[in-house]
Every structure is written in C-alpha cells, then in structure tokens.
Amino acid sequence: MTLLDERLWSLFRRNWRQTLTYWSVFFSFGLCIALLGPTILDLRCQTQSSLQQITWVFFSQQFFLLVGSSVGGLFKKTLLSSLSALLSCTFIISVVFAIIPLCHHVVLLSIAMAIAGKAMGLIDTIANLQLVKLYQKDSAVFLQALHFFIGLGALVSPLVAEPFLSEDSCVVLSNRTTNSSSSPDLEHLRSSLAGQGAALHNMSQYHLYTEGVIITSVAYAFWIMALINLPVPAAVLALMYHERLLPCCRKSPCLLEKDSLSSTSPAVDHVEGHTSVFGCCNPAKLRGHPATFFILHALGGAILFITDGIIGSYAGFIYTYAVSPPLLMGHKAAGCLDSVFWAAITLGRLAFIYLSCRYTAPRLLTFSLVGVILVQCLLMIFYTSSVFLFFGTFVLGLCISSVFPSMVAYTEDLLDYKGCATTVLVTSASTGEMMLQLIVGSVIHSHGSYAFLLCCTVASFIGFCLLLLLIFVQHIHRNGHTDSRESMNMKENPSTGGS
Known part of the structure; x- marks a missing residue:
C-alpha cells in the first residue's frame, strides 16, 4: 500500500x-x-x-x-x-x-x-x-x-x-x-x-x-x-x-x-480517438472492434444514465415526498433534506479518494450499488419515519457519490483508453439526469408521492443488474482480446518444431 x-x-x-x-x-x-x-x-x-x-x-x-x-x-x-x-x-x-x-x-x-x-x-x-x-x-x-x-x-x-x-x-x-x-x-x-x-x-x-x-x-x-x-x-x-x-x-x-507523453503508457496514442458523442458513431471508427467493445460502452452509459438519474430525481423530489402524506414534515425540516443529500455526496467523494487507492473500481461500484439498493429498500419499509428519512438520505448520498468517477475510470481501463468512453459516459449521465426526473415526476403526478421511492428502488436494481452484466462482458472482452493477441504472436513467431 x-x-x-x-x-x-x-x-x-x-x-x-x-x-x-x-x-x-x-x-x-x-x-x-x-x-x-x-x-x-x-x-x-x-x-x-x-x-x-x-x-x-x-x-x-x-x-x-x-x-x-x-x-x-x-x-x-x-x-x-x-x-x-x-x-x-x-x-x-x-x-x-x-x-x-x-x-x-x-x-x-x-x-x-x-x-x-x-x-x-x-x-x-x-x-x-x-x-x-x-x-x-x-x-x-x-x-x-x-x-x-x-x-x-x-x-x-x-x-x-x-x-x-x-x-x-x-x-x-x-x-x-x-x-x-x-x-x-x-x-x-x-x-x-x-x-x-x-x-x-x-x-x-x-x-x-x-x-x-x-x-x-x-x-x-x-x-x-x-x-x-x-x-x-x-x-x-x-x-x-x-x-x-x-x-x-x-x-x-x-x-x-512532452511530460504527458513521457509519463503515460503507449496507450496514450489511442486517446486521440476521443471525439464528440456523434463522432463516436462514425462507421470508419467502428470497424475492427469486437461486439463486446460497443457493449461495454453501452452498459457503462446505461449505468450512469440510471445512477445520475437517481441523483437528479432524489434531489428534485425528496422535498415533495417529505411534505406529502404520510410524513407531512414541516417545510423548513423538509427543505434540509436536499442539503443533507448533497453534503453526503460531497463527503462521500472525499472518502472515496482514499478508498480508490485501496480497492479496485469493480469492488467500489459493487459496494456502492448494493448500498444504494439496501438503503432505498429500508426507506420503503420505514416510510413513515421522518428520522430514518434523514438518515437514509445521508447514507444514500454516501453510497451513490462514487459511481460516476469509478465508472469512468473502470470503463476507460477496460477499453484501453482508445475509444469514446468518457464522452459517451458523460453524455449518458447528463441525459439520465434530465430524462429520469421527467419520468419520475410524471409517475408522482399520476400515482402519488410514494411512487417516488418505488421508482428510485426499481432503477437501482436495474443499475446493479447492468453492472453484473458489465463485469461478465468485460471477462469475455478480455479473454477475446488475449486470444487475438496470442494468435497474432503465433503468426509472427511460428514454431520451428523438431529443433
């Protein structure tokens, strides 16, 4: 260490x-x-x-x-x-x-x-x-x-x-x-x-x-x-x-x-592949990559679409949920929930600076998403408790805080820093933050405030399933990449059997 x-x-x-x-x-x-x-x-x-x-x-x-x-x-x-x-x-x-x-x-x-x-x-x-x-x-x-x-x-x-x-x-x-x-x-x-x-x-x-x-x-x-x-x-x-x-x-x-070229690995030559999210769809750039290459982009983007959407939806509607039945909290107390949530996210990212030095990105992502699911399930169980709402809001902020930076680092590492991963991930996160709020808002308007917690919990389960699928696909991608390298080496250095 x-x-x-x-x-x-x-x-x-x-x-x-x-x-x-x-x-x-x-x-x-x-x-x-x-x-x-x-x-x-x-x-x-x-x-x-x-x-x-x-x-x-x-x-x-x-x-x-x-x-x-x-x-x-x-x-x-x-x-x-x-x-x-x-x-x-x-x-x-x-x-x-x-x-x-x-x-x-x-x-x-x-x-x-x-x-x-x-x-x-x-x-x-x-x-x-x-x-x-x-x-x-x-x-x-x-x-x-x-x-x-x-x-x-x-x-x-x-x-x-x-x-x-x-x-x-x-x-x-x-x-x-x-x-x-x-x-x-x-x-x-x-x-x-x-x-x-x-x-x-x-x-x-x-x-x-x-x-x-x-x-x-x-x-x-x-x-x-x-x-x-x-x-x-x-x-x-x-x-x-x-x-x-x-x-x-x-x-x-x-x-x-000069410094950046000398201080990074040879993979830096491929970083120039980063472009706009529209340029990432250029057919000329899509040739020669296995299907898993694109699936990893899509899964990483989908996870951030959901998790940043949860952040935006929770920040946007936690006040509405708190002042509605059955909690009926006072306006000033309910108004503090949003501040508690963002303060927890800030503290969480500060804590994960240290944790990122100790644990790999897949472990941090798994821990974070499992924590998000558990907290939201508990919030649904203790939905009548104002005290637990404050506690759950703080813990939820801590758990979800590291997903975005960890996912960017993890996906870029999987793709050897030569694709459009960061652009795709950032764009997906921004889209999710905007779209999921509209979806959750419509559901709350038609089915009541409790649907807010249900929507966020369902989205959390989907995000965790997508993470498991991402980890599975990365094993296939890495194995396929290793096999292709070995076959290339065998062609370049054929055996001289009998020597």
Missing part, C-alpha cells in the same frame, strides 16, 4: 499544475449548477414571469449542458484546444453570472442559462478526458477528487446566495404594502423548485403576482459569484502560460505535451 501511495504521490507531483487546474474548473461547474435553484423565485420577480415560465430556465440549462457534454470531445484533439475551451467556458460562466441581474425578460434569462449550460457541459467532458489522459490506470483516485470539487462548489453557492434572497414576496403591488398574505410560503416554493425544475408539472396550483414594484437584492449574489469564479479562468490562463501555449510564448516547445 505504501508503494502505491508513493507512486500516486509521485504522479501528482509531476502533474500537479494540470490536476489542480482541472479540479478548479469543476469547482466552477459546481458553483453554476447549484446557484439557480435557491435564486429562482427572485429571478421570477426580476423577469416578472409566472412560475410556469421561469421553471423553463432549468430546462434550458439542462438541455444545453447535455449538448455541451455531447460535443466536448471535439476539443480533445490537442492540449491547446482543450485548455482554450476550458478558459473560454470558465470565463463565460463569470460573464453569465454578471449579466443575469440585467436579464429582465425570461427569454433573455433562458438564453443566458443556455450559454452557461453549454459551458458546463464542455467543462464536464473535457476535464474528465484530460484527467483520464494524464493518469490512465491510476485515474480513479484523481477522478474522485475531481467530482468532490463539484460538490464543494455546489455547497458554496447557496451559502453566498442565502443573505440576498427575499424573505417575503419580491413583487409589491402598488395598492398595498405587501402581498405576502396571498402568496404561498416562499421557503416551500424554493424547496419545491430546488431540484432543477423538477416540480414544473405541479406549478399550476400556485399564483404569484408578476406586476408591481420589484424588491430584490439577488443581483449582489450573482455579482459576488462572478468574482469568486474569476480565479478559475485565471488559473487556466496561468497553466497555458506555464506550458508555453499562449501566442506570446509559442517559440518554445510545449512542456505539457
């Missing part, structure tokens, strides 16, 4: 500038993805739009995040294009934060969030790809740390926003001093809307005023976040300067290209 720790520490020392830069851009990703939820009601007042209109801003962000994830691999061709894209995306996020307070129409706000979503999707794919390229077979622990920084950013942004949120209605009618008496509890609405617009289907029951005097200080939260995020593009720019990738220092060779 000591030798393993020394080797990982040596790799980190060799690539610490790049690694810290990729971790920082994921912090920027977390800042952006978590700030919209708590501020959405103040933004509704700012744009003087209805709840039904403002919640489409969530869809705009999520859809273009999916688009950005799908095309992010296009910027993987060279280090310069990757870092240039990260520099642009992180700077765009700061610019979007700065201009959101100036968007006084819901269409303009949707466009701004679409731009931010596209930048977030590119960051998601490029940072994962670059860390896999740098560390390859040792990438699991560094990917765990990478995804820890999403949670860190997601914890910081609501804390910054909290002091600037309106405690009462932020639209005051001209003929009265306040309209709070006719408005629903704002904490209740914020918690309902916190899950990336998951409550879109159930907003028709609420009526909030759209005309009147706007009283909100939320602009300061976005401007502060724009300033907090500015060091991230500065860090990317500093890395580009250090590696002599800027026009002012192009005369010298690029150090990072």
